[in-house]
Amino acid sequence: MFKKKNISLAVIRRLPRYLRYVEDLLNHDVMRISSSELSQRMGYTASQVRQDFNNFGGFGQQGYGYNTQVLYENLVKILGLDRHFKMIIAGVGNLGQALANYTNFYKKGFRLVGLFDVDPQKVGRSIRNVEIKHINKMREFIKKNDVDIGVLCVPADVAQEVANLMMEGGIKGIWNFTAKEIDVKDDVVVENVHLIDSLMVLSYRLNEKLIEKENADQK
Numbered sequence: 001m002f003k004k005k006n007i008s009l010a011v012i013r014r015l016p017r018y019l020r021y022v023e024d025l026l027n028h029d030v031m032r033i034s035s036s037e038l039s040q041r042m043g044y045t046a047s048q049v050r051q052d053f054n055n056f057g058g059f060g061q062q063g064y065g066y067n068t069q070v071l072y073e074n075l076v077k078i079l080g081l082d083r084h085f086k087m088i089i090a091g092v093g094n095l096g097q098a099l100a101n102y103t104n105f106y107k108k109g110f111r112l113v114g115l116f117d118v119d120p121q122k123v124g125r126s127i128r129n130v131e132i133k134h135i136n137k138m139r140e141f142i143k144k145n146d147v148d149i150g151v152l153c154v155p156a157d158v159a160q161e162v163a164n165l166m167m168e169g170g171i172k173g174i175w176n177f178t179a180k181e182i183d184v185k186d187d188v189v190v191e192n193v194h195l196i197d198s199l200m201v202l203s204y205r206l207n208e209k210l211i212e213k214e215n216a217d218q219k
C-alpha cells in the first residue's frame with residue numbers, strides 16, 4: 001500500500017506530531033490544508049513536509065494541498081494504529097500504575113490486556129479491570145493471548161531477565177522505560193523512553209536563554 005523503503009527514524013519520529021496536528025484540524029472542521037500552511041503551523045519547511053509524506057507515496061494534490069481526513073487515515077495506517085495492538089505491563093509500581101491508568105493509549109488502539117509484578121501486595125489487585133498477575137504467569141499469558149507489546153517498568157537490575165521472559169512468550173515489541181539497554185532477538189523491536197532526556201533538552205534551552213539574558217545584562 002505504501003512505498004516501503006528505508007525511512008529514517010527522524011521522519012518516523014515526526015509522524016505522531018503530524019497525526020496530532022491533523023487530528024486537531026479535523027476536530028476544528030478544517031477539511032483541507034496546503035503543505036505551506038501545514039508546514040508554517042508546525043514550524044517545518046513546506047519541502048520538508050512534502051518530502052516526509054513522499055516517503056509514503058505522498059497524499060497531496062498539486063494546487064489542492066491535503067485533504068485532512070485522507071491525511072489522517074493514511075497517518076493512522078502508516079503508524080500501524082489501525083491494528084489494535086495488545087499490550088502488557090511488567091512492573092506495576094509508580095510508573096506502571098500511571099501508564100495502566102492512562103486511557104489515551106486505549107483511544108489510540110493499544111489495548112492493555114495484562115499486568116504483572118512480583119509483589120504479593122499487588123498481585124490479585126486490578127487496575128481498570130485488568131488483574132495484576134504474578135510475573136511467573138507472564139510467559140504463558142503472552143503466548144496464549146498473542147500479546148504484541150511488553151512495557152518494561154521494572155527496576156533496571158531485573159530488566160533483561162523480564163525482557164527475556166517477554167521474548168520467550170513471543171512478544172514482538174518492547175517499550176523499555178528502564179535505564180538498562182536490553183539485548184533483544186533480531187525480530188523484536190525495542191523503543192527506549194527516557195523522560196529525563198526531554199527534561200535535559202528543556203534544561204539546555206533554558207540555560208541558553210539565561211546565558212543570553214546574563215550577557216545582555218552585563219552590556
Ligand SMILES: NC(=O)c1ccc[n+]([C@@H]2O[C@H](COP(=O)([O-])OP(=O)(O)OC[C@H]3O[C@@H](n4cnc5c(N)ncnc54)[C@H](O)[C@@H]3O)[C@@H](O)[C@H]2O)c1
Nearest residue numbers: 091092093094095117118119153154155156177193194195
Ligand atoms: N524512562 C523514564 O523516563 C522513567 C521514568 C520513571 C521511572 N523509570 C524507570 O521505570 C522503572 C520503574 O520505576 P518506578 O518508579 O515505577 O519503580 P517502582 O519501584 O515504583 O516499581 C517497580 C515495580 O516493579 C516490580 N518488580 C520488581 N522486580 C520485578 C520482577 N522481577 N518482575 C516484575 N515486577 C517486578 C516491583 O514490585 C514494583 O512494583 C525503573 O526502572 C525506573 O528507573 C523510567
